[in-house]
Amino acid sequence: MTMPTGTILVADDDAAIRTVLNQALSRAGYTVRLTSNASTLWRWISSGDGDLVITDVVMPDENIFDVLPRMKKMRPELPVLVMSAQNTFMTAIKASEKGAYEYLPKPFDLKELTNIVQRAMEEPKKRPALDMDDAGEGMPLVGRSPAMQEIYRVLARLMQTDLTVMINGESGTGKELVARALHDYGKRRNGPFVAINMAAIPRDLIEAELFGHEKGAFTGAQNRSSGRFEQADGGTLFLDEIGDMPMEAQTRLLRVLQQGEYTTVGGRTPIKTDVRIVAATNKDLRHLINQGLFREDLYFRLNVVPIRLPPLRERVEDIPDLARHFFSLVEKEGLQAKQIDQGALNMLRRYRWPGNVRELENLVRRLAALYPQDVISESLLEQELSQQETATATEEVTETINLGGAVERYLSGYFDTFGEALPPPGLYHRILREVEYPLISAALAATRGNQIKAAELLGVNRNTLRKKIRDLDIQVLRSAR
Numbered sequence: 229m230t231m232p233t234g235t236i237l238v239a240d241d242d243a244a245i246r247t248v249l250n251q252a253l254s255r256a257g258y259t260v261r262l263t264s265n266a267s268t269l270w271r272w273i274s275s276g277d278g279d280l281v282i283t284d285v286v287m288p289d290e291n292i293f294d295v296l297p298r299m300k301k302m303r304p305e306l307p308v309l310v311m312s313a314q315n316t317f318m319t320a321i322k323a324s325e326k327g328a329y330e331y332l333p334k335p336f337d338l339k340e341l342t343n344i345v346q347r348a349m350e351e352p353k354k355r356p357a358l359d360m361d362d363a364g365e366g367m368p369l370v371g372r373s374p375a376m377q378e379i380y381r382v383l384a385r386l387m388q389t390d391l392t393v394m395i396n397g398e399s400g401t402g403k404e405l406v407a408r409a410l411h412d413y414g415k416r417r418n419g420p421f422v423a424i425n426m427a428a429i430p431r432d433l434i435e436a437e438l439f440g441h442e443k444g445a446f447t448g449a450q451n452r453s454s455g456r457f458e459q460a461d462g463g464t465l466f467l468d469e470i471g472d473m474p475m476e477a478q479t480r481l482l483r484v485l486q487q488g489e490y491t492t493v494g495g496r497t498p499i500k501t502d503v504r505i506v507a508a509t510n511k512d513l514r515h516l517i518n519q520g521l522f523r524e525d526l527y528f529r530l531n532v533v534p535i536r537l538p539p540l541r542e543r544v545e546d547i548p549d550l551a552r553h554f555f556s557l558v559e560k561e562g563l564q565a566k567q568i569d570q571g572a573l574n575m576l577r578r579y580r581w582p583g584n585v586r587e588l589e590n591l592v593r594r595l596a597a598l599y600p601q602d603v604i605s606e607s608l609l610e611q612e613l614s615q616q617e618t619a620t621a622t623e624e625v626t627e628t629i630n631l632g633g634a635v636e637r638y639l640s641g642y643f644d645t646f647g648e649a650l651p652p653p654g655l656y657h658r659i660l661r662e663v664e665y666p667l668i669s670a671a672l673a674a675t676r677g678n679q680i681k682a683a684e685l686l687g688v689n690r691n692t693l694r695k696k697i698r699d700l701d702i703q704v705l706r707s708a709r
């Protein structure tokens with residue numbers, strides 16, 4: 229192995245960091261120059277010194293983000309590693325957009341740092357800095373827990389790529405928000421962001437929705453209609469709840485991803501597509517693959533860069549920041565922001581958050597709207613959280629009662645697609661099938677594949693259930709408890 233060579237410029241106003249970096253990098257074989265301010269760093273860089281820079285963001289004389297564009301202009305090939313103790317999403321994104329080679333939240337692992345240095349020295353990359361001016365001003369992702377920082381780093385690295393991303397996380401963990409951030413701060417930000425939720429569209433309309441259809445492609449298709457792929461051309465297509473995609477649509481999607489072109493439903497001419505795909509799911513796709521409900525080859529195509537959003541209960545240190553963030557949002561809507569006292573905060577940390585960040589957002593909204601107090605105490609919160617649990621239970625009941633409403637909504641989407649014409653015949657059985665399939669699958673999942681128990685739960689005869697399973701082609705996975 230050859231010994232590494234090259235000069236590394238280190239800028240940090242913290243003497244301890246300079247010492248630690250000096251030792252580690254000298255030991256690794258590099259020449260190291262140390263400074264505590266941005267102007268010396270700039271002088272070295274403009275005189276052509278250094279093969280790599282490691283710098284803190286906030287320096288006594290200048291913020292490095294103000295200097296970085298100048299550095300990149302003068303020395304585009306020079307890799308700059310940016311360290312920061314601020315650890316917010318915007319720091320990671322700014323570092324990436326200003327052309328930093330890598331962003332390192334402090335404290336960092338020295339071994340990891342030396343690995344990054346080595347990689348950067350071996351393959352110096354020219355990274356054009358993106359123009360930050362038209363990026364949104366908002367603070368999209370909040371939270372400074374180690375788990376979120378890791379996500380910001382991955383996002384920052386992904387910003388200048390078109391790689392396919394698969395976001396996995398429980399409901400309400402921020403999957404859609406991450407997908408939007410990838411688009412809004414990425415190089416496709418001037419193109420469209422188009423989202424489609426597989427669970428919200430009737431199963432047999434998904435292909436037409438995605439790829440569009442020709443006039444006369446099926447009964448009632450009176451006009452040509454564009455699909456989401458066409459609408460998202462040049463931008464990002466967000467495939468939400470991908471685990472709910474029917475098999476036939478999966479096959480078609482796989483072909484598009486392999487060939488970079490598609491045909492509309494009923495069409496013959498291949499259409500080239502230029503979209504970045506971001507998919508999301510709250511399901512375990514591996515489990516669906518084992519059940520025969522998801523194509524493994526499609527999974528590998530989509531899972532190029534997996535991002536797992538941890539549930540809120542695994543990053544409770546984000547709760548104060550998130551609560552503050554949501555209070556400041558509701559304040560803009562004219563509601564009153566509140567303080568949360570220590571006892572109440574501890575209670576929020578202990579809570580399980582089945583609805584994750586969305587649930588916290590809703591709680592903040594209610595606290596702001598319903599209580600005159602400036603400070604939220606433990607007893608007040610206790611009362612509110614217990615109501616919340618009752619509300620969740622009531623919602624479940626209402627959901628069952630509202631099934632009729634859901635069918636109505638479903639049908640209006642269905643009829644919209646067909647315009648004036650009537651949809652294909654057999655609607656009654658079609659709708660029943662749509663309802664039966666998830667209902668029976670859920671009952672089987674709840675009883676871990678025990679058909680006797682599932683029949684009991686559903687209140688149907690065992691033989692009826694068996695017949696349905698056969699007719700609907702439902703995969704039954706038995707698992708031991």
Ligand SMILES: Nc1ncnc2c1ncn2[C@@H]1O[C@H](COP(=O)(O)OP(=O)(O)OP(=O)(O)O)[C@@H](O)[C@H]1O
Nearest residue numbers: 368369370371398399400401402403404405585586
């Ligand atoms: N890190 C975060 N910072 C700020 N807001 C967040 C964060 N994560 C989630 N939110 C907010 O919480 C709500 C839920 O987020 P989002 O819709 O992205 O979740 P999701 O995982 O896509 O949910 P679902 O699976 O139910 O569709 C949104 O209002 C979003 O703005």
